[in-house]
Amino acid sequence: MRKQHFSVLVQDRGLPHGSLLKTVEHIVVENHRFLHQDFMRQPWSAPAAYRWMRYENPDPVSQLEEATSSLERLWKGALVSQPPFASGILKVAAQHEDEHLEEIAPLVRRLGLKRF
Numbered sequence: 001m002r003k004q005h006f007s008v009l010v011q012d013r014g015l016p017h018g019s020l021l022k023t024v025e026h027i028v029v030e031n032h033r034f035l036h037q038d039f040m041r042q043p044w045s046a047p048a049a050y051r052w053m054r055y056e057n058p059d060p061v062s063q064l065e066e067a068t069s070s071l072e073r074l075w076k077g078a079l080v081s082q083p084p085f086a087s088g089i090l091k092v093a094a095q096h097e098d099e100h101l102e103e104i105a106p107l108v109r110r111l112g113l114k115r116f
Helices: 006-010 020-039 046-052 060-081 083-111
Strands: none
Touching (some): 020 046
């Protein structure tokens, strides 16, 4: 995604969340919610998730990439600390992610993106 012109990433594509960037952003924010609210039982808010991603960075694509890597590390720790509980919530998070990735798959192919 980083190689695409920003206007391509933010263009409304008729997806439930509008643009490719907004859809990927939604996936990351919801994954953050599943981990913190559902697994860790911590208070959660979307603004907290955006602060966690340090979204004031002028390169939102790299921030989403960094956030995704961070979530992967956090989920690995969750799976070690409480395997059955974390597995159940992670399964729900993965289903949510898969649904949204299916929505954007045709667009990703049309844009020629190999990775997003």
